[in-house]
Amino acid sequence: MNSALIIDAAYFLAAFLFIFGLKRMSSPITAPTGIRWAGLGMVVAVLASFLYTLDVEPDARPHLTTNVTLAIIALVLGFGWAWWSGKKVAMTAMPQMVALYNGMGGGAAAAIAAIELFGHKSHVGVGLALAVLGGLIGSISLSGSLIAWGKLDGRINKTLRLTGLQAINGTLLLVLVALGAYVVYMHGAVPAGILALFFALALFYGVMMTMPIGGADMPVVISLYNAFTGLAVGFEGYVLNNPALMIAGMVVGSAGTLLTLLMAKAMNRSVSNVLFSNFGAAGGEG
Amino acid sequence: MLTGFVALYIFMLAAFTGFEIIGRVPAILHTPLMSGSNFIHGIVVVGALWALLNASSTLQQVVGFVGVLLGAGNAAGGYVVTERMLEMFKPSDKKKG
Numbered sequence: 335m336n337s338a339l340i341i342d343a344a345y346f347l348a349a350f351l352f353i354f355g356l357k358r359m360s361s362p363i364t365a366p367t368g369i370r371w372a373g374l375g376m377v378v379a380v381l382a383s384f385l386y387t388l389d390v391e392p393d394a395r396p397h398l399t400t401n402v403t404l405a406i407i408a409l410v411l412g413f414g415w416a417w418w419s420g421k422k423v424a425m426t427a428m429p430q431m432v433a434l435y436n437g438m439g440g441g442a443a444a445a446i447a448a449i450e451l452f453g454h455k456s457h458v459g460v461g462l463a464l465a466v467l468g469g470l471i472g473s474i475s476l477s478g479s480l481i482a483w484g485k486l487d488g489r490i491n492k493t494l495r496l497t498g499l500q501a502i503n504g505t506l507l508l509v510l511v512a513l514g515a516y517v518v519y520m521h522g523a524v525p526a527g528i529l530a531l532f533f534a535l536a537l538f539y540g541v542m543m544t545m546p547i548g549g550a551d552m553p554v555v556i557s558l559y560n561a562f563t564g565l566a567v568g569f570e571g572y573v574l575n576n577p578a579l580m581i582a583g584m585v586v587g588s589a590g591t592l593l594t595l596l597m598a599k600a601m602n603r604s605v606s607n608v609l610f611s612n613f614g615a616a617g618g619e620g
Numbered sequence: 621m622l623t624g625f626v627a628l629y630i631f632m633l634a635a636f637t638g639f640e641i642i643g644r645v646p647a648i649l650h651t652p653l654m655s656g657s658n659f660i661h662g663i664v665v666v667g668a669l670w671a672l673l674n675a676s677s678t679l680q681q682v683v684g685f686v687g688v689l690l691g692a693g694n695a696a697g698g699y700v701v702t703e704r705m706l707e708m709f710k711p712s713d714k715k716k717g
Binding site: 345348352355356357359360361363365372373376379383387390391393397398400401402404405409412413414415416417419421423425429434435436438443445446448449450452553557560563564567568571574576579580581582583584587588589590593596600 | 642646654657667675681
């Protein structure tokens with residue numbers, strides 16, 4: 335009982351530190367200390383989360399030792415690799431690293447959604463719908479960010495130009511929405527194959543959406559996927575009943591959306607122009 | 621347990637907060653702020669941790685492991701990259717002071 339109280343208090347502190355840190359980051363004079371405050375919030379939240387081990391669900395109790403070991407290995411590997419790669423990357427290569435880390439966050443949100451959906455853990459309407467939606471947005475953000483990283487890093491050089499691409503992508507999105515609605519309508523009781531198809535199509539859609547966009551527009555696209563990941567995290571936070579995820583995710587969702595608009599405006603472009611101008615026949619509107 | 625409307629209030633207030641914070645920032649801070657907010661949604665690692673610790677099948681353990689791995693990468697990478705970007709603001713800070 336007390337562990338739940340400590341976790342709640344830690345998350346409250348973390349949410350405050352995130353917003354405070356982000357506020358300081360929005361002015362050049364206070365910016366360098368802003369990230370430290372936000373980082374402190376992250377440490378507090380992650381450490382407090384290990385108190386979950388004291389109160390796990392009955393089904394998971396026999397697996398607890400394995401799960402804790404896996405958690406520590408994953409944390410050390412993930413933190414270690416990202417810390418090392420972030421330190422050594424050249425200053426000019428920063429934008430694609432942001433894309434890569436952002437895609438990882440989207441993937442983590444999608445993984446949470448996958449566990450909820452495949453494990454049939456959410457049955458209630460709103461929670462289930464948000465789990466599906468978060469899984470969709472998180473998957474798109476994962477594969478889309480990876481393509482953005484590949485393009486900026488010079489690993490993917492060709493820009494996809496197909497006649498009728500806009501129609502293909504529109505159809506894909508409709509199929510995804512229909513599949514998602516079906517899962518919600520069936521209260522999550524659908525065959526695992528349908529869920530696998532849903533996630534695979536969402537990942538594919540992220541690729542198709544990003545491939546036609548040129549490298550110069552990538553910062554705007556990365557910012558958009560950053561907002562996407564934020565939204566996905568916020569939605570999965572609702573599913574997990576975790577206010578820290580809800581607040582941090584939604585703050586990033588809205589801040590990222592506004593940032594995307596500002597960045598597009600600084601380039602004298604509109605966001606829809608960036609996203610869709612290369613669709614259809616080459617050299618069309620723009 | 622958060623009821624529907626409490627959750628809606630949280631979402632609404634958080635959305636306004638994000639909007640207001642970014643409101644009138646200079647263009648020079650766009651990229652660091654994108655990176656900084658990228659770090660903040662690294663909090664997803666906490667949700668993935670919960671999912672992994674409560675995993676009751678091998679599939680859930682595998683997906684949970686990947687989730688924690690990716691979330692931790694998001695948090696650590698976002699922090700390091702943002703800190704390095706913001707370091708560049710320090711010299712001009714001293715000149716002004």
